[in-house]
Structures are given as C-alpha cells and as structure tokens.
Amino acid sequence: MGDPLKLGLAGLGTVGVSVVKRLASMENELAVKAGHPIRITAVSARSRDKDRGIDLDNYAWHNDPVAMAKSPDIDVFVELIGGDSGPAEEAVRAAIKSGKHVVTANKALLAKHGNDLAKLAEKHNVTLNFEAAVAGGIPVIKALREGLASNNVSRIFGILNGTCNYILTRMEDEGLSFDECLKDAQRLGYAEADPTFDVEGNDTAHKLAILTSLAFGTRIDVDSIFLEGITSLKPADIAAADELGYRIKLLGVAQRTDTGIEQRVHPTMVPKESEIAQISGVTNAVAINADAVGSVTLAGPGAGGDATASAVVADVIDIARGLQLYTLGRPAGELQPYKRAKMRAHEGGYYIRLSVNDRSGAFASIAKRMAERNISLESIVQRKGKHQLKEERTTRSKGEKPQDVILLTYETTEEAVRKALVAIEKDGHIVASPQMIRIERL
Numbered sequence: 001m002g003d004p005l006k007l008g009l010a011g012l013g014t015v016g017v018s019v020v021k022r023l024a025s026m027e028n029e030l031a032v033k034a035g036h037p038i039r040i041t042a043v044s045a046r047s048r049d050k051d052r053g054i055d056l057d058n059y060a061w062h063n064d065p066v067a068m069a070k071s072p073d074i075d076v077f078v079e080l081i082g083g084d085s086g087p088a089e090e091a092v093r094a095a096i097k098s099g100k101h102v103v104t105a106n107k108a109l110l111a112k113h114g115n116d117l118a119k120l121a122e123k124h125n126v127t128l129n130f131e132a133a134v135a136g137g138i139p140v141i142k143a144l145r146e147g148l149a150s151n152n153v154s155r156i157f158g159i160l161n162g163t164c165n166y167i168l169t170r171m172e173d174e175g176l177s178f179d180e181c182l183k184d185a186q187r188l189g190y191a192e193a194d195p196t197f198d199v200e201g202n203d204t205a206h207k208l209a210i211l212t213s214l215a216f217g218t219r220i221d222v223d224s225i226f227l228e229g230i231t232s233l234k235p236a237d238i239a240a241a242d243e244l245g246y247r248i249k250l251l252g253v254a255q256r257t258d259t260g261i262e263q264r265v266h267p268t269m270v271p272k273e274s275e276i277a278q279i280s281g282v283t284n285a286v287a288i289n290a291d292a293v294g295s296v297t298l299a300g301p302g303a304g305g306d307a308t309a310s311a312v313v314a315d316v317i318d319i320a321r322g323l324q325l326y327t328l329g330r331p332a333g334e335l336q337p338y339k340r341a342k343m344r345a346h347e348g349g350y351y352i353r354l355s356v357n358d359r360s361g362a363f364a365s366i367a368k369r370m371a372e373r374n375i376s377l378e379s380i381v382q383r384k385g386k387h388q389l390k391e392e393r394t395t396r397s398k399g400e401k402p403q404d405v406i407l408l409t410y411e412t413t414e415e416a417v418r419k420a421l422v423a424i425e426k427d428g429h430i431v432a433s434p435q436m437i438r439i440e441r442l
C-alpha cells in the first residue's frame with residue numbers, strides 16, 4: 001500500500017458532503033482499489049458553523065479555497081464550489097500552478113476556461129479530471145476519453161440536465177406546474193445554485209461544449225451553441241405532444257456536418273417509443289454514434305449528491321492509481337479550432353402551436369403562408385379545453401376567440417419555418433408569439 005493521497009475539498013454543499021460521506025464509508029475498499037489510502041486533510045466552505053450532518057473536526061479548515069489549493073498539506077484539490085469565475089476559477093488555477101492534481105464537477109468553469117486550463121495542467125504536469133461535470137453519475141468522460149478513443153465520432157446527443165428532465169417528466173405524468181417541479185428539483189439537490197442555468201439550457205450547453213471537444217477533437221466553444229431552454233413550454237405543448245405520440249425532452253446535440261460541427265440545445269419532440277423518450281426523471285442519457293462501435297448509449301442519474309460523488313471519487317481513484325491523461329483527450333495544442341455549422345440548414349419536422357383568432361380566413365391564410373415556403377403539413381389540429389392558455393383566454397374580444405392550432409410539418413428547413421412564422425405574425429391572425437418545437441426521430 002502506498003502513501004496516503006491527501007485531498008483538499010473546497011465546497012461542502014450537496015456534492016461536497018456526499019463526497020465526504022462516500023470516502024468515509026468506503027475507506028478500506030477504496031484504499032485497496034486505489035493502491036493508496038485516500039484521506040481528506042483540509043476543507044473549505046463559506047460558513048464554518050453550518051450544520052452539514054458531517055464531522056469536520058479532523059480536517060484543517062480554510063476560509064479561503066485559494067490558500068487551501070496552494071497548501072503543501074494536500075496532493076489533490078477537489079473543487080465543488082461552482083461558478084465559471086471567482087473562487088472556483090482562482091483556486092483551480094492556484095492548485096495547478098502549485099503542482100496539485102485537480103478534480104472538479106464544475107462544467108460552467110470548464111465550458112468557459114477548459115481550453116486554457118487543459119493547457120495549464122499540461123504545462124505543470126498535473127491531472128485535471130472532471131467526470132462529474134457532465135451527466136452526473138454517468139461515466140461519459142471516461143467513455144469518450146478512453147473506451148471510445150479509437151473511434152471517429154459523427155454525432156453525440158442526449159439529455160444532459162437532470163433538473164429539466166425531472167420537471168418535464170413530472171409535468172407530463174402528474175400535471176404539476178413548472179414552478180412546483182422546479183422547487184422539488186431544488187429541494188432534492190438537482191438544480192444549480194442559480195436554477196435559471198438549468199431551465200434556460202445553459203447547463204446543458206456547458207456540458208455539450210465539453211462533450212463536443214472530447215468527441216470531435218476541437219477547442220471548447222460554448223458561445224457557438226444554439227440555445228433554447230424549457231421556460232417557454234406550456235402545459236398545452238406537453239399535452240399536445242402526448243396526444244400526438246411524442247414526449248418533449250431538452251436535448252443537447254452535436255454533430256459533424258459538411259459545413260462544420262453543429263451544436264444545439266433546445267426542447268425536442270421525440271416519438272414515445274424511442275429510446276430517449278423512455279429516459280425519465282433525473283436520469284440523463286448520452287448517445288454516441290461512432291464509426292467502429294456504431295452506437296453506444298449510456299444512461300443513469302444525472303444529478304444529486306450520491307450520483308455526483310460517485311464520479312468525483314472515481315476521478316480521485318484514477319489519480320491515486322497514477323492515471324494521467326490529456327484533459328480533453330489529446331494535447332491542448334492539437335485541439336482544432338471549432339468550426340460552426342450553418343444552423344439554419346437543420347432539417348426535420350416541426351411542431352408549431354399558434355394562438356389563432358377564430359375569424360374567417362385565418363386558417364386559409366396560415367396554410368397559404370406555409371405553402372409559400374414549400375412546407376407540407378402532416379396535420380392541423382384545433383385544440384380546445386383546459387390547456388387553452390390562460391393569457392390567451394384573457395385576450396379574447398367579441399367575435400375574436402383565440403384557439404390553439406397545432407401544426408405538424410413534414411421535413412423542412414428551420415429557415416423556411418421561421419420565415420413562414422414571421423409572415424403569419426405579420427398577417428395579424430395570431431395573438432401570441434408562435435411556439436415552435438423541433439421533432440427528431442432519433
């Protein structure tokens with residue numbers, strides 16, 4: 001058995017506390033697997049007095065995570081604070097520059113500074129591990145960086161945010177409100193400190209940006225991601241999708257195209273019988289299409305203390321074992337510049353919900369605008385009932401009763417749909433912005 005590996009743990013929230021508990025409960029077993037005892041020697045958080053349900057007496061306390069990161073009493077700095085700048089970034093940089101290995105669950109930090117941090121880790125000959133940063137307990141970083149290293153990846157997509165999938169599942173299954181579901185996700189420790197990062201899609205984008213780099217050997221470029229979150233979805237959309245044989249999922253998709261690499265995050269209607277539609281609650285799934293293996297799909301818990309701690313501790317074990325890999329799967333200097341594909345060339349079917357004034361000529365005019373853009377309609381359904389939107393009910397005036405009209409298109413381009421919707425809005429037959437959701441037959 002080798003010398004103990006000494007950890008400094010910054011952040012004692014949902015994930016940090018679970019990591020402390022896991023290391024304690026599996027101490028002997030982990031020492032055998034890693035070849036070294038793994039010991040926390042120092043910790044840092046904001047409040048020393050907070051009751052966290054764990055005993056911190058045996059660890060040196062640091063108010064300042066940066067000072068802890070530089071301390072000679074640690075070998076590995078574990079960053080579980082969060083945020084793409086501030087103390088998390090400063091402490092990670094300080095740790096690397098002091099020759100410490102780093103383990104982080106912080107996708108926001110990696111999405112923004114990953115290229116630079118990878119270079120810095122190489123320069124100082126240390127490991128920067130981040131399995132927990134993408135899809136919680138699913139070992140997808142290991143799969144891409146190691147298990148699938150001999151493949152050329154053509155596409156990677158999936159459900160990458162546990163909070164959003166939990167919200168969408170409960171809204172569909174139990175008819176609960178968005179706010180109620182989000183509160184539960186926060187209570188269960190799934191959501192980010194600022195949950196708008198979850199529901200506006202930023203967290204999925206952070207994770208997708210990291211996966212894209214690993215899958216395609218390109219520099220991380222989170223700013224190029226086309227981004228739509230789930231906040232504009234209404235119960236009417238979820239109910240309509242259900243009736244039409246679909247579920248709505250927030251997907252992150254990255255794929256190689258003739259014009260570059262496409263990265264997009266948006267709500268997607270997927271057929272109920274598809275593999276991805278079966279992924280419910282906090283579960284995440286990542287599907288990888290690659291030349292040698294064909295297709296690999298990994299599914300598992302995407303958020304929560306225990307699942308995330310599983311990935312954090314696995315990263316620590318790899319360091320104890322002496323496994324040292326290039327952070328983004330190849331030397332930082334070999335990563336290619338990211339070339340963005342033309343997003344509007346994306347083809348597929350579309351779900352469109354329009355709140356239409358019920359007056360003569362409205363439907364004919366909508367159908368005409370679609371035809372002008374060569375958009376073929378698979379179906380047009382007029383919906384009435386409890387999912388007629390509240391704000392639309394209040395806008396009714398004499399003789400103009402808005403009705404939800406659902407259009408399903410056949411394959412067409414995003415550009416055609418957007419142009420048709422602009423023309424429909426200009427015609428004045430609809431009373432609210434159109435809802436448009438892409439349909440994917442994955």
Ligand code: NDP
Nearest residue numbers: 011012013014015045046047080081082087105106303304
């Ligand atoms: P929490 O908000 O629960 O915990 C954050 C911790 O950081 C708290 O203990 C807080 O201290 C501490 N902290 C904040 N500011 C400082 C500072 N300046 N100095 C020292 N400590 C500080 O977050 P989570 O545990 O949920 O998440 C941690 C990281 O893991 C984030 O990057 C998150 O994105 C990521 N992650 C989270 C998952 C989850 O399911 N929750 C899953 C995968 C990744 P105090 O307690 O005293 O306020």
Ligand code: HSE
Nearest residue numbers: 161162163191192303
């Ligand atoms: N807030 C994130 C989620 C945590 O819900 O997926 C895991 O990264």
